[in-house]
Amino acid sequence: MKKLFKGxxxxxxxxxxxxxGGLIGLLSSxxxxxxxxxxxxxxxxxxxxxxSPLVSCTSVSDTPYADMLGFPDTLLGVAAFSxxxxxxxxxxxxxxxxxxxxxxxxLGVTIGLVGMHAFFFTSVYLIGALCIYCMIVWTVTIPIxxxxxxxxxxxxxxxxxxxxxxxxxxxxxxxGDILFVWYxxxxxxxxxxxxxxxxxxx
Numbered sequence: 001m002k003k004l005f006k007g008x009x010x011x012x013x014x015x016x017x018x019x020x021g022g023l024i025g026l027l028s029s030x031x032x033x034x035x036x037x038x039x040x041x042x043x044x045x046x047x048x049x050x051x052s053p054l055v056s057c058t059s060v061s062d063t064p065y066a067d068m069l070g071f072p073d074t075l076l077g078v079a080a081f082s083x084x085x086x087x088x089x090x091x092x093x094x095x096x097x098x099x100x101x102x103x104x105x106x107l108g109v110t111i112g113l114v115g116m117h118a119f120f121f122t123s124v125y126l127i128g129a130l131c132i133y134c135m136i137v138w139t140v141t142i143p144i145x146x147x148x149x150x151x152x153x154x155x156x157x158x159x160x161x162x163x164x165x166x167x168x169x170x171x172x173x174x175x176g177d178i179l180f181v182w183y184x185x186x187x188x189x190x191x192x193x194x195x196x197x198x199x200x201x202x
Contacts, residue, residue, distance in 0.1 A: 014151050018088030021140035022081045028133040029077030036061055036072050049132040054197050059129035065122045073119070077137055080112055084144060102157040106148060113145040120186065124193050142182060150175055 035047040035057065049057040067073065087105065090097075116138050123130060152158040153168055160168055171178060191198060 010147065010151050010154060014147055015088040015091035017143060017147050018084045018091070021144045022084035022088060025077060025137050025140045025144075026081035026085065028136040029074045029081060032057065032061075032074040032131070032133045033072055033078060036074060051132070053129075054194060055130050055132060057131045057133065060123055060127055060131040060134065063127055065119070065127065076115075080108065083108070099157050102152050102155070106152050106158060109141075109145040109148045112141055116141040124190060130190070130194075138186070139183075143179060146175065146179055146182075 031048075035045075035049070039045045039047065039058065039061070047057045047061075049055070053059070061072075065073075087097075119134065120138060123134065149158070150172060153160070154172065
């Protein structure tokens, strides 16, 4: 097994990625949920993440996109990140999950990633506002998906066609570089979309 960090395998680090990422995502989701309910109770309530017309949780939460399933989307984050924390702690405790469990976890983090990018597009290009806590959730969702996927590929929980062996080897070797580019693209899209606003701050 290739090393994620020098002297440390991905099998050793994945539980901590799930726990740390899960905790950050959970706290952000809980904060968003609490502030959302506070706003419903008190129309004059101003969330702590309302910094400017652009960086504003209210600008995002007051749109239909924040309740696409009929309830606050943040509740999904509370549930999902709680599960990830539990899985990470179970792995540290020595749990040996079956292949079907890992396939299910892969499906879950993949759905989370798709949802994260869909909300990124909605927030940046349709709503035209940024929510700090949402962006924190985006930040941790990517590595959780990425390293869960790499782990499943290495452990053969997910099999790929022989013709993809070189591609799989490439992403395993350059996982950190790919993650960096991933973040850079997202940051670049945000900077480009709101460039006039950023320039006005100078």
